[in-house]
Amino acid sequence: MKTILPIFRKMTAFALILTVLCGGLYTFSVTGIAQLLFPHTANGSIIEIDGKKYGSALLAQQFSDNKYLWGRIMNVDIQTFTDASGQPLAYGAPSNLAVTSEEYEQLVSDRVKKIQTAHPDQAGNPIPVDLVTCSGSGLDPQISVAAAKYQIERIAAERHLTSQEVEAIIDRYTTSRFLGIFGEPVVNVLKVNLALDGILK
Template identity: 45%
Template sequence: MTTPNLNEPVPTPIARVLLSSVIAAVLFTLICGLAYPLLTTLAGNVLFPTQAHGSLIRQNGKVIGSALIGQNFTAPKYLHGRPSQTNKTDGSGPQPYNAENSGASNWGPTNAKLSDAVKARVAAFRAENGLSATAPVPVDMVTASASGLDPDISVAGALAQVGRIATARTLTPAQVETTIRAHITRRSLGVLGEERVNVLSVNLALDSLK
């Protein structure tokens, strides 16, 4: 007669293992797939309602854009944003600030295409803003970002456009500069990021000037 080994673990019935697995799957689905998203969505809507709904900008009750996505302003009377490399997903050509295909050119610093593009943008920026051939040009005004959707530009990039905007709107440069400086976003906590200007917000403020 064989003596049973009391130290040998008793095999767990397969039905019990399956039941435990199903319970764990259901529990984690409820917590991670339902409770957590609902909790974070509720907290976002209560604590940060504007940001939770896309930081939308409205005029006369109509949504005209978002503070998070740039728009392609080309008229002389408007502040212009950064270059954008976005294209339509159907391959129909460049569509600046097309949120359907956010991205960059992926040209490296040694790529001749990048160098040529920057040189062309520098020349164009100087020409349209009446700057001399040796005037410094803010780097963000001649380079595209990784997203292609930047809504902000540097303060220097905005101030470099004051003369053109003032002429197009028959305003004084001081009026335009004051409007720009009134919309400067400071560094977060005083140290994070750089001072910047939201292009759409400034253009709306310029349109409201008399």
């Protein structure tokens, strides 16, 4: 018993020290540095214009109207939770559907039909894969440049704009490769749609 107590005291002291260092000092330091150097990003990259918040540039929003740029398939549940007034609350979660499952195959098939019907001008052209598939998170805020430009004619026709005007907006909110070499250029769906509505300049 005498030999166990000193070991127990040391273990307890070690656990307390690590809790203070890792759970306290480290957390507050990182949070403080982030708020000091990158406050916009640290607070969720919220797009706020004239006092109104339109969403986060880091999380997808679902757009289904023909006048908007469409993003990837989202994993959104609006049936499980409701707010205090009984209105459905939407939340997203990673997908656990296997790409070989019948449910996933049906999801992709339905999306292909929707894309083809909405874009008769693209008949015969392959559909960019990110327009008919879901990412692991189900909440990707961006799509590929090819997926965005695939939709130009539909959006232009719906908004009575020229293809060049729509393409210019897409180009404005296209992000290049990270450090010029990592990843691929991507288009932020929310920013493009806010610009199409004249909200974001």
